[in-house]
Amino acid sequence: MWRLVVLGGVCVCLLGAEGRSRGGETATFRRAPRDGSPGQVRARPRRESGSSPGTPKPSHGPPFAPCRLPLTPAEHRVLDENTHETGFNGDDGSHVILTWVGDGTGVILVLSTISVPLDTFLEGGSSRLYRSTDYGKSFHDISHRINNTFIREEFGVSVGPGSSVILTADTPVVDNPGGIIFTSTDAGAGFKFIQLPFHLAQPITYHFLNPDYLVALSIDGGLWLSLDFGAKWTKVHDGVHSFSWGAGVNLFFSCSRVDTVEADERGDLILKRTKDLGKTFTTIHEDIYSFGYIGAFLFFSVMEDSRSPRVMYFSSDQGDTFSRALLPSASTEQFYSILDGDEDMLFMHVDNPGDTYFGTMYTSDDRGILFSKSLERHLFDGQRKSDFTNITSLRGVYLTNKLDEDGRIRSVISFNRGGAWRQLNKPENVDCREQVKNCNLHIHGEHSRNNRIVPMLALSEPTAVGLVIAHGTVGDSLSSSLHPDVFVSSDGGYNWRGTLRGPHLYSILDSGGLIVAVEARRKGQVKTIKFSTDEGQCWKSYNFTEQPFFFAGLASEPGTKAMNVSVWGFRPEEDGQPMWVTVTIDFQSLITRECNDQDYEEWLAHSTEGGDPERNGCVLGVKETYRRLKKQSLCRNGKSFVVSKKQSPCLCTRDDYVCDYGYYRHVNTSECVRQPDAANKTLEICLNGEEDELLTAGYRKVPSDKCEGGFTPQLAVQTVIRPCGVKPSPGPPARSSSPDNDFDTPRERLVLILVCAGAGVVVLVAIVSALLAVKRVVYRNGSPMYRFSNLQQQYGDSLGTADLESATSSNGTACQQDSDDDLIE
Numbered sequence: 001m002w003r004l005v006v007l008g009g010v011c012v013c014l015l016g017a018e019g020r021s022r023g024g025e026t027a028t029f030r031r032a033p034r035d036g037s038p039g040q041v042r043a044r045p046r047r048e049s050g051s052s053p054g055t056p057k058p059s060h061g062p063p064f065a066p067c068r069l070p071l072t073p074a075e076h077r078v079l080d081e082n083t084h085e086t087g088f089n090g091d092d093g094s095h096v097i098l099t100w101v102g103d104g105t106g107v108i109l110v111l112s113t114i115s116v117p118l119d120t121f122l123e124g125g126s127s128r129l130y131r132s133t134d135y136g137k138s139f140h141d142i143s144h145r146i147n148n149t150f151i152r153e154e155f156g157v158s159v160g161p162g163s164s165v166i167l168t169a170d171t172p173v174v175d176n177p178g179g180i181i182f183t184s185t186d187a188g189a190g191f192k193f194i195q196l197p198f199h200l201a202q203p204i205t206y207h208f209l210n211p212d213y214l215v216a217l218s219i220d221g222g223l224w225l226s227l228d229f230g231a232k233w234t235k236v237h238d239g240v241h242s243f244s245w246g247a248g249v250n251l252f253f254s255c256s257r258v259d260t261v262e263a264d265e266r267g268d269l270i271l272k273r274t275k276d277l278g279k280t281f282t283t284i285h286e287d288i289y290s291f292g293y294i295g296a297f298l299f300f301s302v303m304e305d306s307r308s309p310r311v312m313y314f315s316s317d318q319g320d321t322f323s324r325a326l327l328p329s330a331s332t333e334q335f336y337s338i339l340d341g342d343e344d345m346l347f348m349h350v351d352n353p354g355d356t357y358f359g360t361m362y363t364s365d366d367r368g369i370l371f372s373k374s375l376e377r378h379l380f381d382g383q384r385k386s387d388f389t390n391i392t393s394l395r396g397v398y399l400t401n402k403l404d405e406d407g408r409i410r411s412v413i414s415f416n417r418g419g420a421w422r423q424l425n426k427p428e429n430v431d432c433r434e435q436v437k438n439c440n441l442h443i444h445g446e447h448s449r450n451n452r453i454v455p456m457l458a459l460s461e462p463t464a465v466g467l468v469i470a471h472g473t474v475g476d477s478l479s480s481s482l483h484p485d486v487f488v489s490s491d492g493g494y495n496w497r498g499t500l501r502g503p504h505l506y507s508i509l510d511s512g513g514l515i516v517a518v519e520a521r522r523k524g525q526v527k528t529i530k531f532s533t534d535e536g537q538c539w540k541s542y543n544f545t546e547q548p549f550f551f552a553g554l555a556s557e558p559g560t561k562a563m564n565v566s567v568w569g570f571r572p573e574e575d576g577q578p579m580w581v582t583v584t585i586d587f588q589s590l591i592t593r594e595c596n597d598q599d600y601e602e603w604l605a606h607s608t609e610g611g612d613p614e615r616n617g618c619v620l621g622v623k624e625t626y627r628r629l630k631k632q633s634l635c636r637n638g639k640s641f642v643v644s645k646k647q648s649p650c651l652c653t654r655d656d657y658v659c660d661y662g663y664y665r666h667v668n669t670s671e672c673v674r675q676p677d678a679a680n681k682t683l684e685i686c687l688n689g690e691e692d693e694l695l696t697a698g699y700r701k702v703p704s705d706k707c708e709g710g711f712t713p714q715l716a717v718q719t720v721i722r723p724c725g726v727k728p729s730p731g732p733p734a735r736s737s738s739p740d741n742d743f744d745t746p747r748e749r750l751v752l753i754l755v756c757a758g759a760g761v762v763v764l765v766a767i768v769s770a771l772l773a774v775k776r777v778v779y780r781n782g783s784p785m786y787r788f789s790n791l792q793q794q795y796g797d798s799l800g801t802a803d804l805e806s807a808t809s810s811n812g813t814a815c816q817q818d819s820d821d822d823l824i825e
Contacts, residue, residue, distance in 0.1 A: 061482040062474050064430045064498035067538035075590060079542050082589045084137040087571070088112065088580040091128055096568070096580060099157040100558050101165055101187040104639070108132040109165065109188050110139060112580065113153045127151045129167075131188050135557060136566040136584040145191050146182045160206035163187035164229065166214075173199050173219070183230050185211075194230050198222055204230070207245060213277075215243060215251065223253055225278050236278030241269055244293040250275045250318050252298060254288050267303030267310075273319050284319045296343040297368045298322070301336060312336055312348075314368030323369045327362060334359075337380070339388045340398070345703035347398075347418060349378055349386060357381055358403040361388075363418040366703045372658050374418040379403045379447060387411075387445025393460035393467050393512075394492030394605055396619050401445055401478065408477035411442040413493050415606060416619055419658065419702060427487055427496040430474045441487060441496050442478040444471040454484050455503050455520040461560045463643055464512025465626045466492045466605065467535055471503060486517070488536035490631070492605065499536040507556045507565055511637040513595075513629055514587060516565050518551060526551040529567060529585060534631040544583050547571060555582075561639050563588040591636045599633035602626070618650035621707025651710030656702055663698040672698035 071079075093112030101107040113127040127150050130139040146167060151157075155168040165188050169180035178196040181204070198218035207213035214226040216233070223240040224233045243253035254269040269288040272281050284300075289310050291300035298315040309329035315322035328350055330336055339347035344366050351359040361378040362371035379401045380386050391397035398414045412421040424441040426432070432439035444454040448471070458470035471484040486500035506517040515532045517539075525548035530539045549571035556565045564586040570578035605624045607617040617623040627644040629637060659665050659672035666673050699713035 060501070061479075061485060062430050062432055064427070064485075064501075066498070066500055069538050069540050071540045071542055075540075076542065078590050079544075079585065079587075082586040083544050083583060084586075085545060085581065085583045086137075086139050088128075088130070088139070088582075091580055092577055093126075093128065093580065095153075097153075097156045098555055098568070099159050101159055102163040103559075104557075105163065105187055106133055106135045106557075107163075107187040108136050108139075109157050109159075111151055111157050111167075113151065127153075129188075135562070135564050135586075136555070136582060137564075137586070139582075142188065145188075147193070149180070149182070155200070155203045158203050158206070160211040161209060162211050164206070164211040165191075166204055166230070167191070168200060168203065171199070181230060185229065197233055198224060198235075205243070205245070207249070213249070215245070217243065221256075223255075225251075227277065234278065236274070237272075237281070242291070244291070246273070246293050246298060246318050247296065248275065248318075249277055251277070252284075252291065252293060252319065254291055254300075267306060271300055271319075275318070282319070284315075284322065285313065292338060294338055295341040295346070297341055297346060299325075299338065299346075299368065301330070309334075310336070314346075314364070316367050323367070325364070325369055325371055327371050328360075335384065337384070337386065339386060340390050345417065347374070347388065349380060349388075351380060356403075361400075361418065364703070365700060370660065370700070374414075375400070375402065375412065375421050377402045377404060379409060381447045381450070383450055385446040385450055387443075387447055389443075389445060389458050391458070391460045391468055391493055392462050393464050395624065396606075397492050399443060399445075399458060399470075399493065401443070401447065404477075409442070409447070410477050411440070411472070415492070415494075416655075417702065417704065419655070424493065425495060427474060427498050430498045432475055436475050438476045439474065440476075441472050441474055443487075444473075444478065444484050448478070448480070448484070451480070453480055455505050459506060459508060461508050461512070463560050463641070464508050465628045465643060465645075466490050466603070467508065467512045468493055469499075469506050469508070469515065469536065472496075474498075486536075488515075490535050494606075494608065497536070499532075500530070500539070504530075505551075505554045507554050508560045509556060509565060509587065510563055510591075511560055511629075511641045511643075513635070513637045514563065514591065516554070516556075516585075516587075518554060518567060521551065525549055526567075526569070529565075531587065533591065533634055537631060542585070544585055549581050550578070561637070561641065563591070563636065588636070591634065593635040595629060595633060595635040595637055599630055599635050600627050601630050603628050615650065615653075618707075620702060621650050621652065621656050621705040623648045623650060647706075649706055649708040652701075652707035653711050654699075656705045656707045656711070657699040657713065658702055660698050660700045674698065 091112050093114045095113065097111040097113070099109050099111075101109055108131070110130040110132070111127060112130070128141060128143045129146060129151070131142045132139045146169075149167075150170045152168045152170045158166040158168070160166070163184075163186055165184040167182040169182070171179045176199075179199045181194050181196060182191040183194060184191045196216075198216070198220075201217045201219045205215045207215075212227060212229045214230055216224045216226075217240060218224060221239045221241070222235050223237040223243060225236050226233045237253065237255060239256040239258060241254045241256065243251060246252055251274050252271065253273075254271050256269060267287060267289045270286050271284045271288045271291055273284055274281050284298075285302060287302050287304050289301040289303040291298070293299075296316055298319050300313055301310040302313060303310045309331050311329045312325040312327055313322050314325050325348075327336075327348065330350065331353065334351040334353060336351070337349040339349055339361070341347065346364040346368055348362045348364065348371060349359050350362065358377045358379055360373060361375040363374045364371050378386070378388075387399075387401040389399045391399055396415055396417045398418060399411065401409050401411050404410055411424050413424055414421045423438075424443070426439045427441055430441075443458060445457060448454045449457060454471040456471075458468060460468045466489070468489040470487055472487050473479045473482045473484060475482070483501075484503050485498055486502075486504050486506065487496045488499045489496045500517060503520045504517040505520050506515060508515055512535065513533065515536055517530045517532075518526055518528070519530075527543050527545050527548040528541050529544050530541050532539045544567060549569040552568045552570065554565060555568060556562055564584055566582050566584045568580070568582050571581050573579050603626050604617045605626060606619045617625075625646045625648075629635075654670055657672070663672040663674055665671070697713040701707075
């Protein structure tokens with residue numbers, strides 16, 4: 001869920017007390033009744049009740065004292081007046097899917113579903129649809145607007161640009177020509193019934209800008225396109241395995257060589273593109289194993305036969321040209337994973353051979369071709385989940401975990417987009433025990449959430465500058481034997497502070513001016529919410545209900561600008577069936593004063609004490625000074641708040657450059673020097689009639705770095721391309737008029753011939769040796785094939801010009817998952 005970018009409509013499964021919806025996401029809250037409850041209509045998953053017998057209970061980590069302030073009677077009265085509870089009486093849904101519709105509309109759609117097990121005589125299940133127009137303070141049952149139709153649980157509520165909504169009915173394939181969808185263009189106020197000419201294999205995908213453009217994949221591998229929000233559909237291709245929107249109206253898809261898609265055809269697929277909405281097609285590459293699209297990059301893995309390793313290719317121009325990435329190839333037991341990416345660079349994980357649970361992280365150049373090693377022993381657990389996290393509240397900051405040689409997991413952070421990694425500082429209010437040699441903060445990530453150690457991941461938002469909230473432990477390494485506590489950073493991860501004891505679910509409101517949290521209990525019920533107006537330094541507690549309930553999750557409006565939050569859960573009823581409950585707390589009436597200029601301060605990001613004042617705050621070639629709220633200011637930023645910052649360029653240093661292909665950074669001098677096995681200045685290779693040459697001084701600027709002046713590599717030459725066999729014409733030789741240079745006598749001519757012959761032999765041997773050395777370098781490190789074109793137009797040449805705007809796929813992810821376990825996580 002990192003770093004790949006998320007828009008409205010993505011379903012985030014949050015089990016038990018593991019629910020917290022984030023901006024633009026759809027949250028799923030599940031529930032299960034207490035063991036032995038009467039009135040059960042079906043078997044449901046048992047709630048986790050703590051450690052199993054014989055398992056030692058986690059102990060508490062190093063102590064710290066959270067700051068707690070009392071809630072005044074006046075504050076309690078205001079919150080009581082602005083707290084709204086809704087009980088969904090008679091709803092026996094096993095889980096609800098909650099989605100915000102539109103931007104600032106206050107509309108929430110809640111789909112409650114219950115599935116009937118396969119061993120019953122009933123078919124399908126039942127569902128109810130609820131709608132709120134006041135940010136969750138009240139809900140109305142609108143199931144009649146969709147004819148009380150059972151909606152497919154796994155497809156959920158699909159929300160697109162504007163106020164568009166799609167619901168997919170659970171229609172049996174037998175005796176039905178196609179599926180059924182309900183569409184809405186007014187945020188669910190009304191729905192239109194549409195009979196499809198096919199059965200859906202996965203949720204319908206919106207275009208990222210135009211909600212009328214829809215793409216769907218049928219269960220028989222047909223790729224279908226609608227240009228009028230689902231009213232009419234046209235099949236554009238058969239045998240399709242997966243697809244993804246690119247920039248503009250570019251649509252990429254992988255398909256089989258024949259018109260059926262079988263599981264054993266992976267590695268035998270064809271990658272195609274249409275940029276005129278299905279009128280014509282272009283073949284980009286064959287022997288495709290999987291592909292995806294993220295930021296401005298199209299990427300795909302190629303597997304020429306079942307025994308050959310997979311290699312990665314990238315394109316930054318919508319597939320017009322593409323290049324093999326200079327990365328290690330992956331065997332059938334290994335995998336690639338795109339961790340994050342934008343228009344400037346990519347983060348790539350390459351799995352180590354064997355079941356090691358770690359690999360190597362690489363960062364790319366701005367073309368996705370040259371990759372530099374960023375972090376070794378990067379953790380990737382047995383479920384192929386990474387702890388890699390983009391800290392979105394501060395530019396250039398990334399957080400992840402590594403598996404060290406001693407078998408311990410340790411957290412590391414980078415402040416310059418993977419250029420350098422270091423361990424996190426110890427929280428200022430926490431001290432380690434004496435027997436702990438290295439005292440650092442270690443952050444729980446996806447690995448810990450999968451193992452139910454923590455209920456949610458680290459949280460940061462672009463509008464809350466510098467603010468990071470995360471679960472962690474303090475000590476030598478990450479520990480599952482210690483209760484995770486909540487830690488907060490106000491400067492993007494440089495410094496931390498212990499803020500809450502034990503696991504919580506938390507949410508950022510009012511652009512960071514307000515933080516709310518509810519304790520995540522594996523057993524027992526909740527009735528208290530905690531809130532902080534000073535970035536987690538101190539907390540107040542409010543009892544939001546007189547009847548506690550089992551906690552399922554937090555939900556707040558996308559964008560972090562809201563002032564209200566909903567607490568979801570279920571409460572056992574007299575008949576033994578649990579009832580869904582939501583409590584919405586509006587803090588706007590508690591924090592009434594609008595912030596003014598005196599409430600803000602200027603803050604230099606990435607600044608540290610000591611060091612060169614000229615370089616202080618310089619990261620990726622620029623200093624950034626933000627205008628942000630003072631911690632002691634009790635006011636609200638409001639809906640109109642916009643992050644304000646000033647930028648000033650820094651002088652370039654060697655830190656703004658990475659070593660180019662074939663070079664490494666010398667330990668003593670920090671200069672980039674050529675690798676001993678790459679002594680030739682030119683590395684070249686021929687492929688498809690083109691030759692690619694890398695001419696470089698050994699340095700290349702870090703992608704997105706904006707430094708000016710200062711250090712400049714000498715004689716740096718860009719990559720050049722020319723047809724094979726064509727070399728630059730040598731200049732005319734300089735002739736000397738000295739008679740000493742003439743060979744006029746036969747003896748002199750004989751000596752010249754012998755010398756030339758001997759020199760020719762030496763040169764020939766040297767050339768052969770150099771070619772062999774270059775070949776060894778090229779094929780050991782990956783061929784430097786930077787840009788070669790291999791496009792074949794199949795159905796005409798009337799293709800339009802591609803819009804180079806960066807795109808994300810409209811189903812909510814920045815890269816289209818190719819259902820490929822090896823490539824995209």
